[in-house]
Amino acid sequence: MGLFNNIQETIGRTPLVKINHHPFKERAQIFAKLEYMNPGGSVKDRLGKKLLEEALRTKKISPKGTLIEPTAGNTGIGLALAAIHTDVKVICVVPEKFSIEKQMLMKALGAQVIHTPTEKGMEGAIEKAKQLAAEIPDSHIPLQFENEVNPLTYYETLGPEIVKELDGKVDIFIAGAGSGGTFTGTARFLKEFNKHIKTVIVEPQGSILNGGVPGPHKTEGIGMEFIPSFINPDYFDKIYTISDEEAFYQVKQLARLEGMLVGSSSGAAFAAALKEAENTTKEGANIIVIFPDSSERYLSKNIYEF
Ligand code: PMP
Numbered sequence: 001m002g003l004f005n006n007i008q009e010t011i012g013r014t015p016l017v018k019i020n021h022h023p024f025k026e027r028a029q030i031f032a033k034l035e036y037m038n039p040g041g042s043v044k045d046r047l048g049k050k051l052l053e054e055a056l057r058t059k060k061i062s063p064k065g066t067l068i069e070p071t072a073g074n075t076g077i078g079l080a081l082a083a084i085h086t087d088v089k090v091i092c093v094v095p096e097k098f099s100i101e102k103q104m105l106m107k108a109l110g111a112q113v114i115h116t117p118t119e120k121g122m123e124g125a126i127e128k129a130k131q132l133a134a135e136i137p138d139s140h141i142p143l144q145f146e147n148e149v150n151p152l153t154y155y156e157t158l159g160p161e162i163v164k165e166l167d168g169k170v171d172i173f174i175a176g177a178g179s180g181g182t183f184t185g186t187a188r189f190l191k192e193f194n195k196h197i198k199t200v201i202v203e204p205q206g207s208i209l210n211g212g213v214p215g216p217h218k219t220e221g222i223g224m225e226f227i228p229s230f231i232n233p234d235y236f237d238k239i240y241t242i243s244d245e246e247a248f249y250q251v252k253q254l255a256r257l258e259g260m261l262v263g264s265s266s267g268a269a270f271a272a273a274l275k276e277a278e279n280t281t282k283e284g285a286n287i288i289v290i291f292p293d294s295s296e297r298y299l300s301k302n303i304y305e306f
Pocket of ligand 1: 042044072073074075176177178179180181182183220221222263265266292293
């Protein structure tokens with residue numbers, strides 16, 4: 001791995017690991033990109049770093065400015081981590097329902113956490129962030145739900161990494177979507193690399209992407225109450241809507257069978273990967289699935305007792 005000059009340099013050094021126990025091994029190989037092995041513990045460390053760099057580069061804030069972001073937690077942790085060694089302040093606006101561990105980690109990294117009511121969802125957090133930005137001088141809201149830097153981050157990093165790690169032999173790519181940045185950026189890179197790669201997007205029940213009715217869900221980090229501006233249906237070869245039961249069941253299976261301690265959005269993505277493995281017509285297909293974060297940040301929610 002080598003020697004690093006600071007913690008931010010370790011962002012994105014995540015392994016792609018083969019899943020050894022699944023019922024469709026004769027048909028397909030499944031590989032998981034373990035994004036929970038980023039230093040802040042999630043796929044969103046990549047985004048935090050890039051959003052901070054962009055805000056400074058485009059002079060949205062001065063080097064002593066404030067970034068305010070509505071977040072379920074992981075983007076907030078990513079921003080707070082990126083801001084270490086700088087004078088930039090980070091305020092995370094978080095709907096109350098999201099896990100306490102993520103909020104503790106944001107604070108540990110020096111960010112300020114402001115709550116908004118659960119019933120108002122992410123839209124309530126966005127509204128509050130806008131209000132704060134109007135009051136705080138030298139502040140900026142990167143706004144992951146509208147910011148093209150979000151998909152671009154994954155277009156520039158995850159996509160090329162996956163192609164390199166599998167020597168180009170990628171057949172099916174699967175990722176859950178909250179803002180949709182991870183999926184959209186990676187899927188665009190993969191389609192440009194080889195238009196025959198199938199790209200599969202995953203949402204929880206209670207998300208509206210596939211025309212469903214908005215509603216509560218326990219799967220954390222994915223699901224849409226509104227469609228972010230950069231979402232492009234050209235990249236959805238397939239959408240899976242996964243129940244909380246199925247996602248949490250796979251979380252338990254991944255721990256026991258693979259030693260992978262993942263959060264519920266990884267469980268949902270893996271449930272979709274198994275369906276693809278079962279149904280693929282290409283013998284020996286290589287399926288790549290993103291595991292965005294770890295179960296350790298949901299232990300207070302009894303993730304293994306669901
Ligand atoms: N899983 C988890 C645990 C997350 O925190 C996020 C980001 N909210 C995602 C998946 C989805 O990532 P994206 O916003 O890029 O769609």
